[in-house]
Amino acid sequence: MGNIGCGAKCAKLTILLINTLFMLIGLFLLGFGIFLVVDAKLLNQKYFAPVGGSAEQMIGAAAVILVVGIVLVLITIVGCCAAANQHVGCLTFYSVVLILLLILQVAAVIVVAVFYNQIIETAGHDMMKMVFYDYGTDGKNGTTKMIDDIQSEFYCCGVTDKGPEDWKYSNYYNESGQNVPESCCTKNRSEYVDRNQCLSRAYDTEDPKRSVYIYTDGCDYKLDTLIRQFSGILIGVVVAVIIIQIAFIVVTCILKSSLARGYEYV
Numbered sequence: 001m002g003n004i005g006c007g008a009k010c011a012k013l014t015i016l017l018i019n020t021l022f023m024l025i026g027l028f029l030l031g032f033g034i035f036l037v038v039d040a041k042l043l044n045q046k047y048f049a050p051v052g053g054s055a056e057q058m059i060g061a062a063a064v065i066l067v068v069g070i071v072l073v074l075i076t077i078v079g080c081c082a083a084a085n086q087h088v089g090c091l092t093f094y095s096v097v098l099i100l101l102l103i104l105q106v107a108a109v110i111v112v113a114v115f116y117n118q119i120i121e122t123a124g125h126d127m128m129k130m131v132f133y134d135y136g137t138d139g140k141n142g143t144t145k146m147i148d149d150i151q152s153e154f155y156c157c158g159v160t161d162k163g164p165e166d167w168k169y170s171n172y173y174n175e176s177g178q179n180v181p182e183s184c185c186t187k188n189r190s191e192y193v194d195r196n197q198c199l200s201r202a203y204d205t206e207d208p209k210r211s212v213y214i215y216t217d218g219c220d221y222k223l224d225t226l227i228r229q230f231s232g233i234l235i236g237v238v239v240a241v242i243i244i245q246i247a248f249i250v251v252t253c254i255l256k257s258s259l260a261r262g263y264e265y266v
Helices: 006-038 040-051 055-085 088-114 116-134 141-154 163-169 171-176 195-200 219-229 231-260
Strands: none
Touching (some): 088 231
């Protein structure tokens, strides 16, 4: 029994190794999705509901993970079988699937780029609802902690370009009488610069020293700035992933072309 060429052998080995790796990833996603579905009620009560989620949303997220895992496993099985058996028809089908996935990913990137402002606006709107209605409310401890963590980690306060003034319209302000949460106050390492000054100057937009004691940028603005700051890295990663996928499609086509030209099976 003859041998296929060296280039085709390398292509075959590459396809088998890469598909095995992604099959393991798919099996992990499949197992994780099943775990989420089985324990949906408990996990929702413990983690998802406190931040405003519902069991239906959690099951929906689990279903997406399950579908991705199943699709990944099926595609990699086809890839492994096609390469191992050196079946031209299966390799052709596999190449078409890879090309379609690449087109979908490029389309998704274009959609995100075109609708980026709307996506950020929607995220800001959702956070604004949490600030207005959920922060500090009984049974919403998860939401409260999440808002505090965001404001502390991103050095921001409120959501919009009004910054701290967003809190003036919240249930938290009406019920507690406190202008802003303490997570809006600036810190020197782990200690507040001046908590009392922070809380008392929160709405004084004419005070030039206000920013010494309180974060004045809204979190929506900070998130947008952070994304734009790292946009170069994100674009680089996306381009690298696309290039790798194109290279993998080329490798698959090399093996298919080699077999189609009449190379003998190993």
